[in-house]
């Protein structure tokens with residue numbers, strides 16, 4: 001009974017400013033789909049177009065292949081969880097949750113049954129007669145979630161629902177949200193600008209920037225194979241160094257980092273010889289070596305985090321990179337140590353210098 | 365989409381209705397004032413004749429100067445008393461400070477002319493204190509009429525407003541600001557000058573301008589205690605109702621002049637308050653400390669003394685209402701219920717019932733309109749609603765006597781003949797006292813996050829249902845806080861009522877006024893006591909219901 005959401009070339013204008021210009025997106029039934037992007041990129045705007053608080057200037061949005069553009073919000077049957085929860089302060093927890101059931105004229109028995117079910121799911125029964133101001137942040141979050149879910153909406157929309165919570169509670173609640181979402185099996189659109197949260201919670205993620213979708217994919221794909229430099233840098237940490245494509249007589253393709261050091265690449269799509277590239281390297285994709293054929297630099301500072309150690313290295317080219325070494329490896333190297341680094345060629349990502357688009361073959 | 369459109373029309377319809385009412389009952393009457401004041405009724409030509417007339421004779425223009433004199437002096441004194449009072453109550457542990465604050469609020473909410481009347485009882489020509497002084501010291505003190513009397517009454521009436529405002533500002537002053545200055549080596553006095561005063565300066569400005577407006581427009585006090593010392597509102601009233609025919613055009617011209625003065629002040633206040641305002645909210649408000657020795661004693665003495673003076677009129681009124689009089693005029697020195705018997709059984713009760721009846725009509729209209737106006741102006745911003753927003757503050761600017769005359773001009777002819785009706789009284793009450801409710805309702809909507817409404821709509825409620833199920837209940841605390849002020853000040857409304865009332869719409873405050881003028885102090889006291897007790901009870905019920913200990917101004 002879960003529904004799909006098809007967003008087809010939608011346009012949003014505020015006055016003369018076009019915030020979203022022809023964006024398309026397909027969300028599958030029952031999945032937890034995240035809109036991720038920096039502040040101001042239009043995530044909230046898109047979410048509010050789906051629920052209907054924002055008008056749609058062009059294009060269409062379909063729920064289960066039915067266009068909803070002109071259906072008023074209160075008839076769309078979408079549940080929304082707001083950033084500030086928007087819990088009605090003058091009503092008790094139970095009244096808050098029952099609100100949507102009452103306006104929809106359900107029978108008393110049905111209301112009671114649904115209330116009991118949902119309060120069990122979000123684990124808030126113990127507090128049902130409290131006023132909202134007596135609840136903790138996490139409990140308010142649960143009430144907001146219950147209130148949205150209890151009307152059995154077709155779609156659940158959440159706009160940065162965790163940003164008002166402290167770090168620890170944020171992790172607890174995101175696990176709870178994920179669990180509840182799976183239990184209810186409802187198609188969910190989740191908005192956040194926190195990439196770690198997005199990776200942890202989502203079935204799929206759409207990375208947005210400036211109103212445009214940069215990449216859609218599973219969390220692990222987006223992390224390991226970002227489709228452009230923006231995604232590489234927005235998701236996780238990526239060190240960026242310059243390189244150049246080389247080929248040899250036998251058809252082997254290499255990326256050259258300096259005159260002594262090149263890496264063989266097996267997974268590149270179309271490339272030109274001599275092409276300038278940007279090499280994006282995650283901190284754990286460096287290998288410390290003794291070898292002279294490598295990238296060289298000096299450790300500027302170190303950060304010991306228990307599980308591993310972070311080194312901030314200034315390369316001889318002037319570029320600065322972050323390198324992670326597992327703690328068990330060696331002793332911590334002091335600042336000022338000269339280091340030699342190689343790259344894990346299967347893991348690193350290459351982008352065209354001009355277009356900043358990925359040069360990695362699909363599935364590579 | 366269809367449904368959305370029709371709701372949109374619902375909001376627009378209410379905007380239009382309210383705009384229509386505003387034009388009919390505020391703008392049109394005011395326009396008539398300007399028109400009558402500046403155009404010759406015969407030729408219909410523009411003329412400044414009336415203004416020449418005003419500035420030509422000292423008898424007239426002196427009232428403008430008098431108005432400014434009493435207003436400036438009373439405002440200054442109110443600030444000088446209000447600030448230290450607030451500071452002491454925030455800083456020093458005063459025994460019974462909650463009670464003190466309630467007494468000050470009570471003194472603030474009772475109408476100024478009751479203060480004037482009470483002080484006449486004490487320090488008037490035949491006042492108790494006057495007699496005592498004259499007998500004891502063999503003097504010939506003639507009572508505090510004129511300038512001194514007005515200033516005394518209006519200062520004591522107004523300092524509570526400054527006090528309440530400054531109390532609020534000091535509450536929002538984080539004590540870490542003061543501690544920061546202290547840690548940087550500033551002395552106690554320096555901290556006061558460099559940190560506290562600058563931060564509350566906007567509040568001082570704002571409250572003194574409000575006091576200024578109130579005092580300059582006050583009619584009852586100068587009328588009762590001013591004797592020969594006449595101010596603008598008194599002149600307007602007298603010109604309008606003067607026994608020798610009255611000159612409506614001239615009265616209108618003076619009213620026009622007066623509106624100019626008040627509008628300039630209002631604009632000045634707007635500009636200043638925009639320029640000098642900080643948004644402060646204290647995590648750790650200033651703490652009350654137990655003082656020792658002379659400072660402690662002095663603080664208590666000052667606070668108690670000022671509070672005593674402020675609340676004295678109410679006590680005098682209630683006390684004298686139980687004194688027996690001969691012929692209503694001279695106290696015999698015995699206690700009795702004679703005065704109450706007079707006003708309750710020996711004559712028409714209608715003054716009392718009128719007051720409550722018309723007051724209730726007015727407050728119901730005020731609450732409904734207030735909710736709509738504040739919602740529309742905050743949430744449904746468009747041109748009409750911006751216009752409404754501006755006009756809704758008009759009544760702060762128009763003195764009651766001017767409004768009274770304007771309504772008479774507008775509604776004493778067909779097709780809308782309303783003079784002498786309940787309707788015109790209620791209209792005057794609504795116009796004059798609505799701003800309290802609008803202000804406090806507007807403030808509370810500002811605190812309701814729009815996503816609350818969106819949540820309700822997303823759950824399937826229509827916009828109208830969201831409005832009365834979610835928005836209105838959430839607004840209620842703010843609406844009520846404003847409505848209590850509207851209600852109490854309706855009870856004491858005099859300056860418009862005195863012009864608009866007819867025998868069947870006479871109110872308590874008009875009765876008090878007329879009884880005082882006739883010298884029937886016994887009846888006046890009993891009426892005043894009823895009014896005062898009603899106000900205090902209303903306030904206490906409000907405090908009880910809302911659990912608040914403050915009122916919103």
Ligand SMILES: Nc1ncnc2c1ncn2[C@@H]1O[C@H](COP(=O)(O)OP(=O)(O)OP(=O)(O)O)[C@@H](O)[C@H]1O
Pocket residue numbers: 014019037038039040041042043044045046193
């Ligand atoms: N009602 C509005 N009127 C005009 N411009 C708007 C409006 N709402 C949003 N915008 C603009 O649209 C752009 C996208 O805003 P949006 O709120 O969707 O960002 P966001 O991705 O949700 O950011 P954040 O992570 O900060 O919440 C911004 O440039 C914003 O200024």
Ligand SMILES: [Mg+2]
Pocket residue numbers: 043044045159
């Ligand atoms: Mg947002």
